[in-house]
Amino acid sequence: MSLDRRGVIWGLVGVAVTLALTFLGSDRLVWFDAALLGYLFGLIFAVFGVVYRYAVWIRRPPTAMLNRRGWDAFRQRKARNVAALPSLVATQLLTQGFIRRRSRTRWFAHQLVFWGCILAALVTFPLTLGLLHFESVGQQADRYQVFISRVGTLRFDAASTFGWLIFHALDIAAVLVLAGVFIFLRRRLRDPGAMAVERSGDFLALAGLFAVSVTGLFLTVSSKWLEGRFYSALNTIHALTVILGLMYLPFGKLFHIFQRPGNLGVVYYKRANDEGPPAVCRRCGLAFASAQQVADLKEVLPQVGFDYGMDGGGNYQDTCPRCRRVQLTLAQSARVGGFG
């Protein structure tokens, strides 16, 4: 398989931006933690992979069309669309009601994993890039200040609840993710239907999340209850799972994290289309979709190798889905004795 040239360029740009961010964010590497170098490599690989794949994906004809139309729609009524954005982000991306309506259990599990991952990413990536670090405040051994790059922000007491939360953020994230992973696994194992449509990637993603979370928690176990025994070995194992996990990101199921925001574009696209004229079925004469979307499809279809043009003029794609089914039945019945 040959690499896509534009994808590679975009990937390299992504890597460069990440490195620049690290360099600048860590105040010219002053705050860069060399112990996290492995993580940085993993992250850079992930950035390259994700950006590369995204760049290839976004140029597929239907994706490119939707991307263009989504932005067109967004710009068309910018004020309204910007105003709608926060609630769209909340419902479509954060609270994920569309999963809840499908299945409450599945939604609960997904929320656990989702927020666990968000939390972990918010801690890990800035730490890795050196964007975030902690300093003790003066000589007080149990008081710390959070630094974002060079800028000191809030201070907290290590023994306080807040402090506990800060230092155990990754443990909390791991527990959330593990709980979600267990619910997912239980569903999959109990439901023959889910098992049947299982793709190997589905289990791999769960296994990866499991490994990262468990090895991370072991670090805490080691330092808290085992006086730090096995810590360095565990640390290496954890680092390995995280790095492998990061490297898996562009390839597997988790890539949906980067695709999903496209849903917002779809929402804007559909809203704009609803305000435009409808497509009218060439057979029954009823409106069945937006004229814009049907026109867009007629443009995309030849690009992906289809010719639904009719010899007498017009396009098969101007038939509504119901009439397609009906017409097929009539045509078939005509070829088995003609009743109907």
Add this chain to the structure above:
Amino acid sequence: MRYGIDDSPVFVIDQSRCIGCEACVQACMECGTHRGQSLIHLERIDQATTTQTAPMVCMHCEDPTCAQVCPADAIKQTEDGIVQSALKPRCIGCSNCVLACPFGVPKYIADFDQMMKCDMCTDRTSEGYAPMCASVCPSEALWYGTIEKFNETRSGSLLRDFMFGRQEVRTKVYTVVDELGAGALDVFAPTRSHWLDDPFGLEQEALDG
């Protein structure tokens, strides 16, 4: 009955035999991969003039239009040619597939903001069992079995090539025609008439005075 891999059972849809009873619609809901959601289609063609109904399962195209127009790359084909429902994490609910599918198969489920479609009951067929709809269909308009069994017990020939305008589409699912000679099933070919044009002999009566 349970089929082995060597049996290579096929799915056959003979729309002309549909009696519109909706056993398939009800049974589809019981399919393990989408419990509670019926994905098969069943239309009345024109309630006022005929009791003919039109059932439609996914035909599982060899080169599925739905997958090609999916911006999210969410529609996948298995090795044995089953075109699956949109991958839940990927589908962004744009409905391109719903509109582009030449057979009118995928359904956009507004509640889930997602496309779902017939996957030939993957949970069943992968274990050697017939899909739900073809298991229950009382008239055998939807049928699942070996080609030998079909030829042994039923009239007509199996066909899986369709013309939609200039686009020819080959599918995994077969339909039935009397003669293969006429080639692919052209969905906009003119249809023939039948006694049903005058079921009660009313026009004849008028002629007789």
Add this chain to the structure above:
Amino acid sequence: MAKLPLTEQQLIEAYGPHLNEAPPGGWDAGLEIDRVVNTHCCFCGQQCGIKLKVRDNAVVGFEPWYEFPFNEGKLCPKGVKRYLQGSHPDRLLHPMERDPAAPGGFRQVSWDHALDRVVGEIRRIQQTYGDDAFAMLSGVSLTNEKSYLVGKFARLGLHTANLDYNGRYCMVSAGAGSKKALGVDRSPNPWSDIPLADVVWIAGSNVAETFPITTSYIWRARDRGAKLIVQDPRVVPLARTADLFLGVRPGTDSALFGAVLHTLIRRDWLDHEFVDAHTLDFDDAVAAVADMTPRWAADITGVPAARIEQAAEWWGSSATGMLLHARGIEQHTKGVDNVLAAINLGLATGKFGKPGCGVSTITGQGNGQGGREHGHKCDQLPGNRDISNPEHRAHVASVWGCDESEIPGKGIPAQEIIEAIHAGKIKGLLSICFNPLVSSPDSNFTAAALDRLEFYSVIEFFLSETAQHADVVLPGSLHEEDEGTATSGEGRIIKINAAVEPPGEAHLDWQILLDIAERLGKGKYFPYKNTQEIFEELRLASAGGTADYLGATWDRIENEMGLFWPIPEIGHPGTPRLFEGGRFFHPDGKARFHGVPFKESAEVVDDEYPVWLTTGRVVSQYLSGTQTRRIAGLVAQYPEPLCEMHPQLAERIGVTDGDIVTVTSRRGDITLPARVVNTIRPDTVFIPYHWPGAKAANQLTNRAVDPISKMPEFKVAAVRIARSPGHVETTDRRDLELHEGPS
């Protein structure tokens, strides 16, 4: 005091019908199950095999039973959704007593209290008005064991002659006709004969909607090249594909059959050898059809003469053929005549006792076949014996261990029981599995009758519209809660297996009857510890009768996936096809022709009521809908009755599809949406009958009955139709999916 304790609406709020949409725990509950139970669908006489999935004493789903030979996994929508009748919010869980002051109109009572009350009232009424003033009505949703038990319970427990069953509205014309002509009341053929027929003639049966599985048998015949003839006032779904359609006017089937026989004789498409060797009274039949030319019949039936001659030619000149008929020709005041006229066609052409040959009814109700054999008809004892025949009485008395004189004589049939209640002659009633308020003709009359009962008790699992009138409600068992046997429309005895136990305080039906009998001091006649013991007694009681079950054991029935009666001895293979070798069941072995002159229906159209009404079913509903109106998916398919009419009629009265119309007969009226379709005769309207109250088609139908079978005339009434204010979209819900479109 069998008046409604509250208004209909309040009762519906309390006891339903509510809709059950999803299995226990919801669709998302996963599919883990404890076990799978092989049993049968309860929703029609085809008795399709089905596997029920069980978890935590609840039926949570189904699986096709591919190995069961009759249906090989096939099911209609009712079969698919049948499992949702269990774990239903409307399920009756406790004995209840009528109490207008109680919320819902009934108060919960103990079993002891309920049974004592029932027995007290039986005693009071019988002592005051005589034994026969307490009647029992039963139904053929019951197994053979329960049907048998009800027959014995009514005669020896209640000691009343007045027991009858809801098959009176379904199967009796076919039964009476078959018995007269062939000497036995059973389909002559296993369904595996249908694919062997060169002509398949469906008369008065909307097979696609009422016996969907039979469709596949018909197609197997057609795949071999068989011709399909459909005779119906409507272009029913199967008719759409038929080779020949006979769009007969309601109530004229015997004219059409007569003209066909006339043509067979005139063209000499007869099997003289068969007629001579195996039949009697052919001359009577010939004489009756002497003037019934196709031209004459065309005027009466509305079927073009050429089509009648075509039917005769195909039927007369093909080597094999099957004529299958159902309620369409049977639910008439001349239902028996129609059946006899159909049988004449089979006898004249020698189409009996051979593969692919037969004239057969398609049994409608779940256990419509077995339930009409073992003694819960008013004139019948087990084994299809005659309650008036001293020898038959003596045999049954010997099995029952009673004196022959203890068995009451012939009682009155169902419709007459309702009339007798209305007339104040019958004062008390116990019913099980019968919802006459919906299923009897002239429902306003039925409602008035129920109000006149001094005491009414029901054994039911849901509070049916009739059960709403009860003084005491005894919660019985659902099909999947008890085991036993049933006999399908083919005459195949099959095994019903229990999947779950009755919930709450509900009891098994047979135990309730035993408890009542015990309290009536008749416990000695009912010593059963389980249903199998009832079956063992049924075998002995049926032995020597026409419906002889002696050789059928539960083990064999289950292992051999059903056995066809008669099975007169242990080890007998059963009798899938009757009359082989031309031996019929009359003592002389010969079948009888009958002269069938054409008679008009009890009510005919006139200037005041100028339109024919015919009633029937839809595929998603079963009988009075007590079960199927409670299952969401089935209700969604066809939520309420529509009045089907031809565009010509619609135009004449100025309505279009979806306009509200009022249909009025001499007995009542109904207001409902019009469905305008050109698949029905222009002089006829059709309304399905599954709904109660203001939506009941039976408000319009006629109480006139067949003089022999006592079957009411559900299929013909005269009505007038007028437009009423309002309009609804009757557009099929499947069309809506499109118009909402992807958004």
